[in-house]
Amino acid sequence: xxxxxxxxxxxxxxxxxxxxxxxxxxxxxxxxxxxxxxxxxxxxxxxxxxxxxxxxxxxxxxxxxxxxxxxxxxxxxxxxxxxxxxxxxxxxxxxxxxxxxxxxxxxxxxxxxxxxxxxxxxxxxxxxxxxxxxxxxxxxxxxxxxxxxxxxxxxxxxxxxxxxxxxxxxxxxxxxxxxxxxxxxxxxxxxxxxxxxxxxxxxxxxxxxxxxxxxxxxxxxxxxxxxxxxxxxxxxxxxxxxxxxxxxxxxxxxxxxxxxxxxxxxxxxxxxxxxxxxxxxxxxxxxxxxxxxxxxxxxxxxxxxxxxxxxxxxxxxxxxxxxxxxxxxxxxxxxxxxxxxx
Numbered sequence: 001x002x003x004x005x006x007x008x009x010x011x012x013x014x015x016x017x018x019x020x021x022x023x024x025x026x027x028x029x030x031x032x033x034x035x036x037x038x039x040x041x042x043x044x045x046x047x048x049x050x051x052x053x054x055x056x057x058x059x060x061x062x063x064x065x066x067x068x069x070x071x072x073x074x075x076x077x078x079x080x081x082x083x084x085x086x087x088x089x090x091x092x093x094x095x096x097x098x099x100x101x102x103x104x105x106x107x108x109x110x111x112x113x114x115x116x117x118x119x120x121x122x123x124x125x126x127x128x129x130x131x132x133x134x135x136x137x138x139x140x141x142x143x144x145x146x147x148x149x150x151x152x153x154x155x156x157x158x159x160x161x162x163x164x165x166x167x168x169x170x171x172x173x174x175x176x177x178x179x180x181x182x183x184x185x186x187x188x189x190x191x192x193x194x195x196x197x198x199x200x201x202x203x204x205x206x207x208x209x210x211x212x213x214x215x216x217x218x219x220x221x222x223x224x225x226x227x228x229x230x231x232x233x234x235x236x237x238x239x240x241x242x243x244x245x246x247x248x249x250x251x252x253x254x255x256x257x258x259x260x261x262x263x264x265x266x267x268x269x270x271x272x273x274x275x276x277x278x279x280x281x282x283x284x285x286x287x288x289x290x291x292x293x294x295x296x297x298x299x300x301x302x303x304x305x306x307x308x309x310x311x312x313x314x315x316x317x318x319x320x321x322x323x324x325x326x327x328x329x330x331x332x333x334x335x336x337x338x339x340x341x342x
Contacts, residue, residue, distance in 0.1 A: 094264030
């Protein structure tokens with residue numbers, strides 16, 4: 001890929017876009033602070049170290065899926081299949097351990113590879129078959145879920161052993177002491193491995209988007225695909241890469257999530273694609289493409305995570321939580337539409 005000339009880049013990146021993105025990001029941070037303050041007043045346990053680690057662990061799935069979704073949305077696309085791909089990748093990894101007796105790392109790599117292949121299939125449907133992203137990924141959502149149910153007989157895959165749960169349940173710097181009663185006492189829960197993984201992926205993809213030619217091409221396609229093509233950008237190849245990345249991260253999320261449960265559920269990941277889209281939109285990613293950041297998506301994921309955690313601690317039912325989060329999504333998309341009109 002060749003870098004865009006300065007005069008061509010001006011066609012895609014306007015100062016106003018960066019300013020609007022910063023405004024949206026600060027609004028998301030403000031929402032995060034307000035939610036934290038409100039829930040800290042309603043529950044004494046909200047600001048504890050243990051609860052902070054719980055929130056971070058709960059956010060990992062949304063954030064990792066949201067990172068891949070952000071790249072796809074920036075190009076002007078959408079990926080509705082990530083929840084189903086997550087389930088398929090997780091059960092493939094579990095079956096590879098239980099049925100094929102593969103080592104856990106190899107089995108999880110197989111699961112991630114399945115996610116990548118699903119993402120590539122999505123990208124080929126969009127770039128080669130010229131299907132609308134909504135339809136292409138909707139089809140993959142149904143196919144991946146059906147395959148996951150078929151190969152497992154619609155039953156959970158259990159008996160995977162403790163080593164399978166190490167990635168999802170392990171933690172760095174965990175401090176455990178033996179109390180006077182002789183039982184172990186967790187002095188510091190440590191930093192969960194999924195959280196570390198989330199941070200590494202977020203930093204890597206953010207650097208890719210902001211510091212590389214590939215990242216500039218992704219933004220260029222979302223801003224004006226035809227102008228990008230005329231400027232020398234290989235639109236189909238870059239678009240295919242974003243869908244492959246989204247599938248890969250969905251596969252990774254599936255392996256991490258099944259590892260946390262130490263059981264592979266073919267019905268896992270339902271509606272996760274909406275959480276991923278919501279985290280991106282709340283963080284400032286525009287649904288029309290060309291605008292979005294990984295840091296904004298991470299903030300959006302934590303907004304959703306803190307909202308759910310705080311509502312749970314205050315005894316709000318899961319049904320009411322769905323209503324509240326749905327209203328938050330509608331509000332943020334409406335604000336995004338107002339911003340684009342202006």
